[in-house]
Amino acid sequence: MPGPWGAVLYDTRTTHVRTAPRRRSFRHRGYLWLVDIDRLPPVPGPLRPLARFRHEDHVPDRDRRKATIRRSLDGYLAGHGVRLGGGQVLMLTQARSLGHVFNPLTVYWCRDGAGRPLCTVAEVHNTYGGRHRYLLPPDPGGRGETLKDFYVSPFLPVDGRYRMVLPEPGERLDLTVHLDLPAGRAFTATVRGTARRAGPAALLAAALTHPFATWAVSLHIRYRGIRLWLGGLPVHPRQTTGSRRAERAGPTEEVPAP
Template identity: 60%
Template sequence: MNAVPALYACTISHVRTTPRRYALRHRTYMWLIDPDHPPQLPRALRPLARFDPRDHFTGDRQSVRAGLDAFLAGHGVHLDGGRVVMLTHARVLGYVFNPLTLYWCYGPDGEPRCVVAEVHNTYGGRHCYLLHPDASGTARAEKKLYVSPFFPVDGGYRMRLPPPGPQLALTVHLDREGGRAFTATVRGTRREASTARLLRLALRHPWSTLAVSAAIRVHGIRLYLRGLPVQPRTDDHRAPENVT
C-alpha cells in the first residue's frame, strides 16, 4: 500500500454535455492520509491543514475513522481493524469544502473491501455512496444527492476510482436517460507531504477550498445567464454546520 501522508497537485476538470456543452478546469491540491493517523504539522502550519471529524459523515463522531466505521456498520460492512486511505481537501485557514472525499477500505489482510465516496454540495448537504469496485476500479451508484442546480436527482454515477499511486486518475460520469450528461476527472501527481511542499502549494493555491467553492458558484452563474433552467432542490441531506 502507498505510504501516507502524501500530497497531490491536481487538475480537476468538469465537462457538461447536456443541455448545453460547457467545460471548466481548476488546479488545486489534495491530501492522501490515514484517518487513524492524520498528519502532525508544526504549530505554525496547522491552519493550513486541519482534518476535522465535523467535516465528514454525520459530523458528530470523535474522529473521521469513527464516522466511517459507523457508516459502514450501518451497511453491514466491518473492516475488522483494517487500514483506510483517505483522499480529501483539508480545512485551510478555518474553511473547507470537499466536493468529493474518497476512502479506500481494506481488511486486516490488506485485501480491498470497499470504497466510500462522500459527496458534498454547496448547500451544506452531504451523502455517502458505498461502492464495491471491480478489478478495474469501476463502480456504479444511483444518484441520491442534489449537486448541480441544473440537474435533478436522477440517473446514476459510473465511477472509476483506482487506488492512488504515483499518479492520481479518477473519473466520475453522470448518466441520465438519454445518455451521458456530465463527466468529472481528477488528475494529479503524488508529492511528498513535506513542510516545504505544503508551503509551496499553499502559496500557489491560497484558500484552496474556498477557491473551489467560489469557482463552482461563478460557473453556475455563467450557466444560468446562458439560459440553463434551474431544477428545484427537493432532497434533504443537510449536514451539521461547519464552523471554525
C-alpha cells in the same frame, strides 16, 4: 510513498465537462491530501493555518459531536453489512486551510484487517451543506456504478446513474466520474494528479502555488453556477434526499469531484 507526516500530497488538475442540457467545460488546479484516517498528519502549529484536519469537517452533522472519522465510517459501513475489522482506510480530501474547507468529493479506500480491498466510499458534498455517501464494491480497476440519489446541482435532476473510476492512487492520481441520465451522458469530471511526499516543504510549496485553494473551489462552483443561471439554463428545485419535498435552490454547478 508517504512523507514525514505519513501522508501524500497531490498537485491536481480537475476537469469538468457538462454535455446536457448545454455543453460547457472548465478546468482548475489545486492540491489534495491522501491520509490514513487513523494517523492524520501532525501538522505543526505554525503551519496549521494552511492545513488542519478536524474530524468534524469530515463526518455528517449527526456525528460531529461524538464521532471520529473512523467511528462515523464504521457506523455507515456496518449499516450496509460491511465490517472493516480495524483495517486501514485511506482518505482523499482537502484539509481546512485559512479557516475554510469544502470537498466536492471525498474518497475512502477501505481494506479489511488482512489488508485486502474491501470497498470504496465516494462521499459527495453540495454547496448547501449536505453530503451523501455512495458505497462501491471492490474492483481491480476501481470501477463502480450507483444510482444518483442526492441533490448536487440545480441544473441537473436527482436522476440517472454515476459511473465512477476511482482506483486507489499511488505515484499518480487518476479519477473519473460520469453522470448518465436516461437521455444520455450529462456530465464528466476527472481529477489527475502527481504525488509528492507530505511534509513542511511540500505543504508550503502547494500553498504558495495554489493560495486560497479551498476558497477558490467554493467560489469557482458558484461563479460557474451563476453563469449558467444567467444564461437561462432551467433550474430543478432542490429536494431533500429520500423525500419528495422540494426547496428553492440558488445557482451552483454540479461538481461531484474535487
